[in-house]
Amino acid sequence: MSSNWTVAPEPVGAPAAAALWRAYYTEVSDRWYLLHEGRRTDPVELEREITARTGTELTPPTGQLLIARYDGEPAGSAGVRLLDTDTAELTRVFVYEELRGRGGAPLLVRAAEDAARALGARHLVLDTRGDLVEARSLYARLGYTETEPHNDDQYAEHWFRKDLLN
Numbered sequence: 001m002s003s004n005w006t007v008a009p010e011p012v013g014a015p016a017a018a019a020l021w022r023a024y025y026t027e028v029s030d031r032w033y034l035l036h037e038g039r040r041t042d043p044v045e046l047e048r049e050i051t052a053r054t055g056t057e058l059t060p061p062t063g064q065l066l067i068a069r070y071d072g073e074p075a076g077s078a079g080v081r082l083l084d085t086d087t088a089e090l091t092r093v094f095v096y097e098e099l100r101g102r103g104g105a106p107l108l109v110r111a112a113e114d115a116a117r118a119l120g121a122r123h124l125v126l127d128t129r130g131d132l133v134e135a136r137s138l139y140a141r142l143g144y145t146e147t148e149p150h151n152d153d154q155y156a157e158h159w160f161r162k163d164l165l166n
Contacts, residue, residue: 005075005104007111010067012055016074017065024077024094025050028132032155035131057081058092064115068095068108075099078108080116080124088121093135105138117164124164127156 010017029041029049058065063081067074076095080088090112095104116124126144128135136158140146144160151159 004071004102005068005107006072007066007068007107009064009115012058012065014067016067017055017077020067020074020077020094021053021055021092022050023096024092025053027094027097028129031131032129055079055092062119064112064119065092066108066111066115068104068111070099070102070104076104076108078112080112080119080121082119082121083125085120086122088116088119088124090116090124090126093126093138100134106142109138109142113162113164122164123161125150125159125161127151127153127159129155130157 026041026046029046033039033041055065057063058079058081063079065079066077068076068078076099077092078090078094079092080090082088090109093105093108093112095108113124124144125147126139127150128139139160142162144162147159147161149156149159150161
């Protein structure tokens with residue numbers, strides 16, 4: 001882990017959070033459309049979805065949004081939200097492309113695990129797509145086990161779980 005990284009909770013409405021959400025959603029949406037339809041996301045659809053998904057589920061007392069900074073500048077995000085009293089969901093794990101490979105993603109996921117524990121969760125679940133191979137590799141390296149589906153998200157193709165034993 002580099003000393004250049006810091007991770008801290010931040011409100012979902014903060015400018016850094018909004019910029020990271022826009023970058024995250026643009027990348028995952030464009031990757032899906034390029035793979036399946038050979039085009040980028042329609043700008044009108046992109047704006048509609050970014051605006052509609054405010055992230056309020058990532059606010060205390062049942063959620064938390066974490067922002068990673070590299071040399072003091074916003075660089076990545078991760079969120080957790082309680083699904084029930086024992087289970088939290090990991091979501092919005094993202095690091096700007098130019099900062100990938102510098103240790104930020106594992107740091108964010110570990111901070112999200114700590115946040116989930118603080119919310120009372122004993123298990124952390126997540127879903128991802130098949131084309132997000134980097135994400136699947138990260139979760140496997142960090143001890144997540146692929147499981148049966150825990151939701152019916154139309155874009156989810158892989159589901160993971162990790163027990164959060166202290």
